[in-house]
Amino acid sequence: MSIDSLNWSILKCLQSNARQSNAEIGRKVGISSPAVSERIKKMEDSGIIQEYHTTVSPFEAGYQLKAIITLRAFMGKLKPFLEKVKTYDEVINCYRITGNENIVMEVVLKNQKHLEAFIDQLIIYGETKTQIVLSHVVKHNPIKKLG
Template sequence: MNPKIDQYDQKILQLLQEDARMSHAELGRQVHLSQPAVSERIKRLEASNIIRGYRADINPKALGYEITAMIRVSTQQGRPYAQYVASCPEIIDCYTVTGEDGAVMRVLASDVEHLQRIINELNAFGSTSTAIVLTTHVSGKAIAVPSLNENKD
């Protein structure tokens, strides 16, 4: 764990993951620090790339995306899919993985025909295997900030 993180930073990270729009003044009240002290800590956490950004949690169904699917692509060396997936707005996550598959992607589609078009385009990079998500049990879970007491002997 980063030795520069103390219990105040831990609490700030936890609170920001719960509500990234929380004001620095409110954060200060909850962690018992002044607003300027909280602001400085957040700047340091951002500068050290612990806090990478702030995002809105968007409901895909409200935008017409009725299907979420996981697509695995078995790629061959030299087939550059990275540029395609970066430019395809429906592919919202893409991971290079170990094992038989070269990549696993989370994809949004408005309907089955839309999903089929995406799959057809991905087939240019290797064979695909698709699973449609029926239920999401965990999504956007906060990252646990390790306790200061962990990893100490």
């Protein structure tokens, strides 16, 4: 499915606030609510729109630390780790990457002791490096039309 300029306008609206009504989006982009609904459905069906999320503040939910942890897996440990990482509640995002490390994880933790215990679980799979996140510089930047 190609993304025409009207679909890009709809995507811009949804990326800024996915909870706005189709009528509100229609007013912004100049088409009817049913037409917005039809276009959204087609973009969902084609995989352009993949999911809708609620963003929860880790700090307000009781987590004191957010960290980026990279893992350089030991020989033979990457595949077992790829299964195990799905079970960790601390991991909010995980990427398999190229380069010296194999994995980058974004994690939330209660405190330093929690961080230490979590790293202790990881080190059986490989060498870790941890960076504490101080603040967001860019957060959920929308995907825009190439151009």
